[in-house]
Amino acid sequence: MTTKTTDGPALSDASLSRMVENLKKVEQLTERLGQVMAHRQTHRQALDGPNQELFAKAQQAYLTEAMTNPAKLMEHQMSFWTRTMTHFVEAQQALAKGTLTAPEDNTPSDRRFANPLWQTHPYFNFVKQQYLINAQALEQAVEDVTDMEPREKKRLAYFSRQIIDMMSPTNFLATNPDALERAIETEGESLVKGIENLISDLEANDGELIVRLADESAFKLGENIATTPxxxxxxxxxxxxxxxxxxxxxxxxxxxxxxxxxxxxxxxxxxxxxxxxxxxxxxxxxxxxxxxxxxxxxxxxxxxxxxxxxxxxxxxxxxxxxxxxxxxxxxxxxxxxxxxxxxxxxxxxxxxxxxxxxxxxxxxxxxxxxxxxxQPFLTDDFIDGIEGETEDKGILPSVVMARTFSFLRSNDLVYAPAVKHYIMGETPPAFDLLYWNGDGAxxxxxxxxxxxxxxxxxxxxxxxxxxxxxxxxxxxxxxxxxxxxxxxxxxxxxxxxxxxxxxxxxxxxxxxxxxxxxxxxxxxxxxxxxxxxxxxxxxxxxxxxxxxxxxxxxxxxxxxxxxxxxxxxxxxxxxxxxxxxxxxxxxxxxxxxxxxxxxxx
Missing domain, CATH: 3.40.50.1820 (Alpha/Beta hydrolase fold, catalytic domain)
Incomplete structure (x- = not known):
């Protein structure tokens, strides 16, 4: 006997049984994950982002802009509302036709959305287009802020970009077709491996999440790397x-x-x-x-x-x-x-x-x-946080620097490998350059x-x-x-x-x-x-x-x-x-x- 999911592959009873077993393993691993996080070594919150002063200044500047130039603000707000409603109506019309096809999609090329389902499946296409609409609206809001010093506005733009990148639908299982397809193909085993990879990376860094980019077991100094006599x-x-x-x-x-x-x-x-x-x-x-x-x-x-x-x-x-x-x-x-x-x-x-x-x-x-x-990391709030960290530990830990460097290229060095490692359950590649990159000091x-x-x-x-x-x-x-x-x-x-x-x-x-x-x-x-x-x-x-x-x-x-x-x-x-x-x-x-x-x- 088999069960067919809507527009999906047919699953045998045996496959469903194995998936249920693997999902139980995921629950057990989640408990272990909680234990790891409960015993993690903490660091100062100042190292995670700007202090509230930056966002307070941005809010004040935005309100000032609204008071002095309300027409401009309303124009951008109406543009966002109009695009959102138009997008929703187009999706509804496509569904009403009963063909389950996505509406027309003229969004720019983005390698995060390479899976054809982002274009053809109405659910994934709706999620992608709305994410891009939201991202553009946030970027425009930051651009509209004029009553800020250039240095502070640059920081605001950087951290806003981090929020946009973090909220990409590709970073979440429920909105990532590649991850969902892999979970079904592997009968849930990819989810088990993904949680195991996450726990392993957390344990290797005392609870700090640094995404492992390379298979460390593939290299040994003096044997297949750093071998010049x-x-x-x-x-x-x-x-x-x-x-x-x-x-x-x-x-x-x-x-x-x-x-x-x-x-x-x-x-x-x-x-x-x-x-x-x-x-x-x-x-x-x-x-x-x-x-x-x-x-x-x-x-x-x-x-x-x-x-x-x-x-x-x-x-x-x-x-x-x-x-x-x-x-x-x-x-x-x-x-x-x-x-x-x-x-x-x-x-x-x-x-x-x-x-x-x-x-x-x-x-x-x-x-x-x-x-x-x-520049976003060289202002006093961040450097003060580093100074406090070094006073506590006697060193600036490698993980702090690794994380900072990685977030300068967050999609390539954080989110993309995290998706492959934790959601897709893939083993990091045996790549010498990435191995070196993770071997910090x-x-x-x-x-x-x-x-x-x-x-x-x-x-x-x-x-x-x-x-x-x-x-x-x-x-x-x-x-x-x-x-x-x-x-x-x-x-x-x-x-x-x-x-x-x-x-x-x-x-x-x-x-x-x-x-x-x-x-x-x-x-x-x-x-x-x-x-x-x-x-x-x-x-x-x-x-x-x-x-x-x-x-x-x-x-x-x-x-x-x-x-x-x-x-x-x-x-x-x-x-x-x-x-x-x-x-x-x-x-x-x-x-x-x-x-x-x-x-x-």
Missing amino acids: GKVVYRNKMFELIQYTPTTDKVHKTPLVVFPPWINKFYILDLKEQNSLVKWLLDQGHTLFMVSWVNPDSTYRDVGMEDYIEDGYLAAIREVKAITGENKVNLVGYCIAGTTLALTLALLKQRGDTSVKSATFFTALTDFSDQGEF NLPARMAMQYLRALCQRNELAEGGYDILGHHLELGDVDVPLCAVACETDHIAPWKDSYRGVRQMGSTDRTFIMTQSGHIAGIVNPPSKKKYGHYVNPSLEADHEGWLEGAKFHEGSWWPRWGAWLKKRSGKMIEARNPGDDGRKILGDAPGEYVAKKANH
């Missing part, structure tokens, strides 16, 4: 220093030291052999050292930017010089490590230390006068607040100078030959802001390259992929618009261009150096111990 040749409380095994008989005399960001792990530059910048640099004949930062716990509460400079950058430079017997090194700083590299170079200039031959900056900001998409309390308050909020380095280690540092102090690489669609370190900082540096030898794509894909862009091109303009006299207007586009990766630049500053070729040649004790194999430590443990 090398040795740990130095370790202190801040970092491990990895010296990689050369792949050429001859190497350049001047060694190269890479400082990755300590918000994430270094192996983004060594995911696999095909796209490893580490492997590529070795093949170009460089003696390559990588700094692998410690993943701090609460005992690092009082570690500040001065510790990262003194016991990080300066210690690494000292050790590399001792290992290689050279008196100069080339340096690379990526993201926040590039910001701190600028501080280090300014400090060395004031100390009269000429150890650095050249510096390369990957997607690094040194002028924060335009905070871009991060904590920040020490003192360092986090120095960075957010002095550098980001007050922009001290670019505007007046930054005081640290007994020196007053300014961007103009950076005078070594430098190459800066920025990414065209980078939402974390916008290329125009990176360019603005480079223009303020004091070096007379400056090269600026803008590559296509974003913060990660633009940097991890091996020549073999032949994927993204790059722009070059030797003149840095104009502002960013003028620079781009005069720039020449080149097909292919920027790596060879930078490689040629670096080669000119790396000295003659000598016999290859191997880890341990200087007689010091080898502390372990790459990728080392520090990189394996997970956040919040």
Whole structure:
């Protein structure tokens, strides 16, 4: 015997029985979910969104607009009412015909609504169209607010967009045809797996919901990710220093030291052999050292930017010089490590230390006068919340930063994977880049607040100078030959802001390259992929618009261009150096111990 659902597949009695059993499992798992949430580690509410002051100001501004320009307000209200009623009437007319077909749909293309049922099924089509009408009305309401400071209005627009994205019908089982079809096809098993995935993610983050983007069981450091051979040749409380095994008989005399960001792990530059910048640099004949930062716990509460400079950058430079017997090194700083590299170079200039031959900056900001998409998170209410969190825990937990970065691209990095993971019951993909993205690191309390308050909020380095280690540092102090690489669609370190900082540096030898794509894909862009091109303009006299207007586009990766630049500053070729040649004790194999430590443990 079978039962046929309306316009749906025929279900046998056995299938219905299995679905009932699976729904019972869902109920049991829901109880377990409640227990997880009851024991979750809480965080300050200020980290979840703006304080009520922002919405109070928006309400006041909206009321003011209604008083001063009621015709405009009524026009938009009537437009919303008219579209809603017209939509309802069209749906009713379609149903009255008895054909169960959706009305005409001229809504724009949206990959969230790719299932044909969003177009053809009257229920799903009605839900989708009304959602889009509501979304447009809310966006228009925000746009109509005029009596607000631009900074506050930008925040209002951002958080309103978050509400719109969160309320998409694709995010809920009852209004997601893909999820409902999967539940029927799997006899409810997809719902069981989805709840299990949700509980697993909550348990992994002490009750904080961070959507797992990759199958973590598919990767193991040193085995199928971060596999380039090398040795740990130095370790202190801040970092491990990895010296990689050369792949050429001859190497350049001047060694190269890479400082990755300590918000994430270094192996983004060594995911696999095909796209490893580490492997590529070795093949170009460089003696390559990588700094692998410690993943701090609460005992690092009082570690500040001065510790990262003194016991990080300066210690690494000292050790590399001792290992290689050279008196100069080339340096690379990526993201926040590039910001701190600028501080280090300014400090060395004031100390009269000429150890650095050249510096390369990957997607690094040194002028924060335009905070871009991060502006909603750099106001006092949010930073005050972070400060309270760091005072309580001694660290800024990785989950806070991961969530913030994710919500800058919420549909791609939060809701879409959450739907697949929790509603569809799918296992996350075995994707190395997404695995790395989820393997974050904590920040020490003192360092986090120095960075957010002095550098980001007050922009001290670019505007007046930054005081640290007994020196007053300014961007103009950076005078070594430098190459800066920025990414065209980078939402974390916008290329125009990176360019603005480079223009303020004091070096007379400056090269600026803008590559296509974003913060990660633009940097991890091996020549073999032949994927993204790059722009070059030797003149840095104009502002960013003028620079781009005069720039020449080149097909292919920027790596060879930078490689040629670096080669000119790396000295003659000598016999290859191997880890341990200087007689010091080898502390372990790459990728080392520090990189394996997970956040919040």
